[in-house]
Amino acid sequence: MLIDPKLAPFLNTEATQGIIRIFNMQSDKSLLLKTTNMIKDIKTIRFQLDLNMYSNKKLQSDYAKIGLEVFALDPYKILENNSDKSLDDLLEESEKELLENNIEFF
Numbered sequence: 001m002l003i004d005p006k007l008a009p010f011l012n013t014e015a016t017q018g019i020i021r022i023f024n025m026q027s028d029k030s031l032l033l034k035t036t037n038m039i040k041d042i043k044t045i046r047f048q049l050d051l052n053m054y055s056n057k058k059l060q061s062d063y064a065k066i067g068l069e070v071f072a073l074d075p076y077k078i079l080e081n082n083s084d085k086s087l088d089d090l091l092e093e094s095e096k097e098l099l100e101n102n103i104e105f106f
Contacts, residue, residue, distance in 0.1 A: 015038070018034075018075055019033065019094045020032070020073070034088070038075050050068075
């Protein structure tokens, strides 16, 4: 069985650091978040959204109105262990990349 290379970092026992993207596919709006434990944080965010408890009120409102089906909650970028970048650098780079593609933010 072959493993998708994008999933390989999640198969180790160490927490994966990087950037999570919450993306509204209907409005093309995004929210980028730094994380030191990608799997745990994705589960936590999804749980909070489902319970109408997420801290970003605009995103929460859209999620409550439209529903899960039009949202993607995924790893956006992974911070490599040997990288000289910080999570802040990776977030800044990711935000610039989305802005260049005319993606709005929550």
